[in-house]
Amino acid sequence: MVAPAPDDAVVSSGFAASGRRVFEVEVEGLNAVAARLDGAFSAACARMLECRGRVVCTGMGKSGHVARKIAATFASTGTPAFYVHPGEAGHGDLGMITDADVVLALSYSGESDEILMLLPVLKRQGNIVIAMTGRPASTMATSADIHLDISVPAEACPLALAPTASTTASLAMGDALAVALLEARGFTADDFARSHPAGALGRRLLLHIRDVMHGGDEIPAIAADASLADALMEMSRKRLGMTVIVDDQRRLIGLYTDGDLRRTLTDPAVDVRNARIADVMTRDPFAISADALAVEAARLMETRKITMLPVVDGERRVVGALNIQDLLRARVV
Template identity: 55%
Template sequence: MTEMHSSFVASAQRVIAIETKAIQAMQARLDSAFEKACDILFNCKGKVVVSGMGKSGHVGHKIAATLASTGTPSFFMHPGEANHGDLGMLSENDVLLAISNSGETVELINLLPVLKRLNVPVIAMTNSKTSTLGRYADVVLDISVAEEACSLGLAPTSSTTVTLVLGDALAIALLDARGFTSDDFALSHPGGSLGRKLLLKVSDIMLTGPELPIVKTTATVSDALLEISRKGLGMTAIVDDHQVMQGIFTDGDLRRILDAKVDIHATCVAQIMTRGGKTIGEEELAVEALNLMEMYKISALMVVDDNHIPIGAFNMHMLLKAGVL
């Protein structure tokens, strides 16, 4: 490693060490103010409106997004735009989460008289309880730091990290208090891969009806191979006269019997099928099906009902197409 590259690493380590200490210091001073802030947010009948200028605004955007995705309705309001009409987004049922390191951000301070008239609770994230914002707020959450990680002591670094972590702490404390579940989370993320994994069920992707690969226990191996070829899933279910699944026959089974020189035209598939076979229910999550397939190193699954009658089938390619992989 060159001397220059070594200095890069040393600088990064110093930054991380300073910001880690800042987070630990913030954690140690969490007190009843945090509990009060959570109570106000938990009991909010409207929305949590997050506001801040500059770097505080960037952090505020993320905090608002995290709150919204974890069960606390929230949005970001730019304080500059709020002074020119956007304050109309705020209602008397809302709560304002105002972020200002100094507590003297002019654009936020200018909003205070209107907030007082609306009787909107204010939670301030600032480093000064005695600042204008700190004195006005119903609750002050301390985001002060011993030093910024910037070697010049100018760029907001440690302070923005502490603010972001404190915002996450608020969001997750509220998530836990609400009993917010993975299903709730998925409902607010329907378009992403996470939503697909949490929402998509086996019934949403499986083939049904005439597309199902099924043969009777009396069928020959040749009949089973034709069914596998027609349905294109690389396997077929073997059922009895009552349509109850008795086993499964796959491409892998075929390779094994060919090595054993089995007569595929004269041999009954029930003699060489894999008895039982791995199956899954239609209400199971598609991601659970994926886990099952990976665990047993299989590429397709039959879906059965409570009576073990095949009602669907799918393979790994279909999971990939559905975005589960």
């Protein structure tokens, strides 16, 4: 006899219930660890803050994966750090750790053989060792200078075998350390961007208008007494879809764009052949400083529904020109 096909709705409901249970167990674990944050946490932060070297994170298995992530978070938030595999450390990589470094060792059991083997060497070298374990009575916990208790009431795994709630608690403890140190250092968004120059945040916080604008002979510019035909010639030569109109001291007095041209051609009141640019230009247009961030230009263009901007100095003299394509090429938008 063929067994009936499972009810998709029932199966789906079971998956969701299982997922919710995992969240509940892990939230309970996080709350338990948060309630224990005390002097040991503060002492760990103080030792890492005063560290003359780097924070060396280490751990085996799942704890090793967590240690790698913690090291990466430290490094990107102002605390120099790196990961060392404890197994490789016993075969030469221990030379990467100097006496100026603080060691953050992760093991939920607190009995990782590879780490226990390193402790005497680290102690002899004079390193401060901070242990992050789930067993305050373990060898690592009692041997370390500082112990961070990350024990959780239960793992989310129903077999109580796969590290789940405990690894989440370890990650959260690492984040708590990193953020506490970030705040103590006065680490800013600009500092973060400098360590992420290739990322979207780095581009938003580091790239200035001067880095993406057209300057010098690339700037399309004409005088106010020029004809519309002169303006069109300048726009064609410079290929930016615009031209600025300036006075004899190169101060910005107007702007004329491809969009303005379309409006001019459909305006029966304008004699295109004889029109002066002063008669059809946009007076006192929006402009931006070369010192502004490129993301500010993107924000201004979006808000004002425009795609081009003159770039001016403090006396509104034109020093550059910018359009939306320049921002797209720079991946600011």
